[in-house]
Amino acid sequence: MNKNSIKEKIKKILDYYEGNKNLALIPVLNMIQDEEGFISDERIKEISEILEIKENRITETLTFYHFLSKEKKAKKTLYICTNLSCLLNGAEEIMEFLKENKSELNFEFKECECIGLCDSAPAGLIDFKPLKNLTIGKIKELNEKI
Amino acid sequence: MKKSERLLIKKKYSENIDDYIGKGGFSSLRRILENNITPDEVIEEVKKSGLRGRGGAGFPTGLKWSFIPKKSALPKYLVCNADEGEPGTFKDRDILLYAPYLLIEGMVIASYAIGAEKSFIYLRKEYKWIYDKLLKAIKETGERGFLGNNILKSGFNHSIKIFMGAGAYICGEETALLESMEGKKGFPRLKPPYPATEGLFGSPTVINNVETLANIPIIFEIGADKYSKIGTPKSTGTRLIALSGIVKRPGVYEIEQGKITLREIIEDLGEGIREEYHLAGVIPGGISAPPLLPDELDVPYDYESIAEKGSMAGSGAIIVFGYKEDKRKEIFNLLKRAVHFFKEESCGKCTPCREGTWIIYNTIEKISKREIEFKKGIRVLKKLPSKIKGLSACPLGESCAIITESFLKKYSDVLK
Numbered sequence: 388m389n390k391n392s393i394k395e396k397i398k399k400i401l402d403y404y405e406g407n408k409n410l411a412l413i414p415v416l417n418m419i420q421d422e423e424g425f426i427s428d429e430r431i432k433e434i435s436e437i438l439e440i441k442e443n444r445i446t447e448t449l450t451f452y453h454f455l456s457k458e459k460k461a462k463k464t465l466y467i468c469t470n471l472s473c474l475l476n477g478a479e480e481i482m483e484f485l486k487e488n489k490s491e492l493n494f495e496f497k498e499c500e501c502i503g504l505c506d507s508a509p510a511g512l513i514d515f516k517p518l519k520n521l522t523i524g525k526i527k528e529l530n531e532k533i
Numbered sequence: 534m535k536k537s538e539r540l541l542i543k544k545k546y547s548e549n550i551d552d553y554i555g556k557g558g559f560s561s562l563r564r565i566l567e568n569n570i571t572p573d574e575v576i577e578e579v580k581k582s583g584l585r586g587r588g589g590a591g592f593p594t595g596l597k598w599s600f601i602p603k604k605s606a607l608p609k610y611l612v613c614n615a616d617e618g619e620p621g622t623f624k625d626r627d628i629l630l631y632a633p634y635l636l637i638e639g640m641v642i643a644s645y646a647i648g649a650e651k652s653f654i655y656l657r658k659e660y661k662w663i664y665d666k667l668l669k670a671i672k673e674t675g676e677r678g679f680l681g682n683n684i685l686k687s688g689f690n691h692s693i694k695i696f697m698g699a700g701a702y703i704c705g706e707e708t709a710l711l712e713s714m715e716g717k718k719g720f721p722r723l724k725p726p727y728p729a730t731e732g733l734f735g736s737p738t739v740i741n742n743v744e745t746l747a748n749i750p751i752i753f754e755i756g757a758d759k760y761s762k763i764g765t766p767k768s769t770g771t772r773l774i775a776l777s778g779i780v781k782r783p784g785v786y787e788i789e790q791g792k793i794t795l796r797e798i799i800e801d802l803g804e805g806i807r808e809e810y811h812l813a814g815v816i817p818g819g820i821s822a823p824p825l826l827p828d829e830l831d832v833p834y835d836y837e838s839i840a841e842k843g844s845m846a847g848s849g850a851i852i853v854f855g856y857k858e859d860k861r862k863e864i865f866n867l868l869k870r871a872v873h874f875f876k877e878e879s880c881g882k883c884t885p886c887r888e889g890t891w892i893i894y895n896t897i898e899k900i901s902k903r904e905i906e907f908k909k910g911i912r913v914l915k916k917l918p919s920k921i922k923g924l925s926a927c928p929l930g931e932s933c934a935i936i937t938e939s940f941l942k943k944y945s946d947v948l949k
Contacts, residue, residue: 403694409734412716413699417658420699440716451718451880453700454658470620471820471852472777474870475810500702500874501620502659505777505852506784515661 393419393430397437408438412448416455421515425459453499463533465496466512467521472505477521481509484523493533540771541751541763542744543787546631550673553634559679561753562638565645566687575646579749581757583769588614588705588742589819589848591768591836598739600729601647607736611644611652614710615743618657618702619819620874621850624773625743627785629656629663632747633670637693639746641679642753644691647739654695655710667695702878706927707740709880720882721927744773744849764790768835772846776803778853779810791835795825798834799853810855813864814943818847820871821932823939824854844939861947868940868948869897875933886930889921893937911948915941 397415404410415434419426426449435442449455467485469478485496494513504510507519513529539546547553565575580595601609613636617625628636636654644652656664671693674680682690696714698704704713708722711733732738748770752760761769768790777783780803788798795815799805806812814824817834823844825832832838839846856863876890896917900910918934925931941948 407734409716410696410714413713414697417697417699444716448716448718449699451701452658452698455699469870470874471816471854471867471870472621472783474867475778475854500877501618501622503617503623503626503657505621505623505775505850508777508783512659515658517662 393422393433394437396422397434401437408440412438412440412445413452416445416449416452420455424463425456427457427459460495462492463494463513465494465518465529466499466502467496468500468502468504468508468510469498470501470505472501473509476508478509481511481521481523481526484526491530493530538787540787540789541755542628542632542635542747542771542773545635545747545751547634548631550634550670550677554677557754558634558750559638559677561750562641562679563685565642565753566685566689572646572648575642575753578757579646579752582748582752582760583764583767584745584748584752584760585768585836586742587744587748587772587849588617589619589821591846594741594745597729597741598643598647600727601737601739602730603648605648605737607734608651609647609649610733610736610738611640611647611649612707612710612714612733612738612740613640613652613654613743613746614705614707614740615654615660616657616698616705616710617743617848618659618705618878619821619848619850620871621777621816621819621852622775622848623777624775624785624849626660626663627773628743628747629660629667633667634674635747635750636743637670637674638679639749640693641684641691642749643739643741643746645689647737649739650690650692652691652693653714653733654693655704655714656695656697657704658698658700661697664695664697671695701880702874703880703927703929706929709927710740711738718880720880723926764792765833765835765837767837768846772834772849774798774834774849774851776851776853778815778851779807779812779855780853781805781807788834791833791838794831794833795851796830798851799830803853806853806855809857811857811860812853813855813860816850816852816854818845819850820852820874820936821845821928822847823935824943826943860944864940864944864947865897865901868937869894869901871936871940872897872933875929875936879929879933883925883927883930885921885924886933889917889930890933893917893921893933908949911941 401411509521511518584594585591701719703709704719709719713719728738782804876894879890881887899905918938921930921934
């Protein structure tokens with residue numbers, strides 16, 4: 388995404404939060420993460436200029452949260468919950484399959500904590516959309532679609 | 534067989550605003566504003582209802598509201614905590630999805646009671662897929678005149694904005710949540726000061742759970758007297774419970790507090806245990822709650838009864854668990870996963886929690902990898918919880934200690 392449209396989007400978020408720059412920080416980081424898949428040093432600089440928050444403070448905040456990252460990834464990330472209810476419903480088998488077939492996957496995968504889909508366990512998220520009652524078959528299907 | 538019933542909250546499930554209004558929606562707000570019921574009277578009514586916070590701690594809601602100073606130089610805020618991250622908890626999700634107008638009405642009434650013109654919904658990033666729907670519900674409510682300036686010509690102004698988190702369990706803790714909203718990492722604050730006096734950006738702030746707020750319009754619809762007679766004297770009203778694990782029919786169920794036992798919840802609502810599993814126990818209120826054994830399940834589900842059994846009803850997350858073949862290995866594996874959660878989610882502020890959760894996890898891992906002999910490892914593990922308990926700003930580290938301690942105690946037949 389080009390620099391100007393990111394700037395516009397940051398300003399839109401800032402408007403939504405009635406000009407409160409600190410309040411807008413995490414929503415801005417979320418937006419860039421979702422748009423670009425990571426948050427670059429260049430973006431941190433831009434955010435810092437617009438929100439008047441020091442760069443090192445932005446980095447401090449963003450490195451704290453699971454779903455914000457400074458690391459550029461080539462592929463999408465599939466989050467697989469392995470917490471208790473998912474574990475009791477086969478999340479380990481899903482993780483094993485993913486690990487064994489890592490080289491053939493069109494996405495990256497990461498174990499995550501409870502995503503509030505325990506009634507459809509094992510569950511995951513891709514693009515922050517729910518994947519319910521996961522099976523190895525569903526993983527294969529997903530791999531073809533991506 | 535006890536059927537899953539639509540008692541109070543589920544009766545109000547409506548995904549479109551006309552349907553909600555048709556079910557009497559916004560009539561509580563209307564009655565309060567049009568009859569000039571004062572904020573103090575609203576707080577008194579909520580106190581009288583006996584409503585307690587549904588996020589986990591069970592603190593009386595009316596009392597929490599009454600801590601907000603009447604006069605304040607800074608604006609006051611209400612924050613709806615929609616960051617349910619306690620493993621096994623997914624009941625607020627259903628309110629956000631199926632009863633957003635009920636939540637919004639509750640938020641406006643609560644804000645009127647404490648004198649807040651602005652409120653926020655702190656939505657966990659894991660629920661990003663609900664964001665647009667919620668935003669639409671807020672917009673529609675404004676179009677009907679129940680949000681915005683001079684609501685129902687009362688002179689009361691109110692706006693609701695959504696704030697989405699970025700993935701951190703600790704931000705469900707109310708002061709960490711406020712730090713997060715201020716653009717910082719989610720480090721819990723030392724209390725006092727409590728948020729009621731110094732909350733969001735130093736302003737007096739009430740933080741209430743989604744389900745707590747969804748109960749507010751119901752209290753004013755049926756009256757606090759009637760509401761307080763539902764459930765037990767100390768645990769009034771209904772609760773949405775999130776049932777999962779090895780039951781045949783997991784899901785969100787509404788129960789009257791104290792009127793159904795854990796065993797009935799599993800057998801009648803969950804339709805029993807899946808054939809491949811042997812029941813080993815139940816975590817009755819999220820993984821910070823000690824497990825109850827199969828012979829301890831004839832206990833009514835309410836705050837006091839569960840506490841009497843040495844556990845807690847917490848966030849209403851009931852995880853039913855068991856083993857297939859190797860009880861020792863499988864139970865130990867569940868403990869390992871529970872501890873892994875606390876280790877991952879410790880924010881790092883307080884040393885006993887940051888280091889303690891890692892040490893417990895590493896010990897468990899060494900035992901599973903047979904780097905330490907099992908018996909000896911368990912002996913080491915037993916000594917660790919007391920080194921963590923009561924030494925941190927929030928209960929996260931303590932919860933890790935409690936789940937470790939309670940698993941070792943309850944399953945001492947295999948974990949020895």
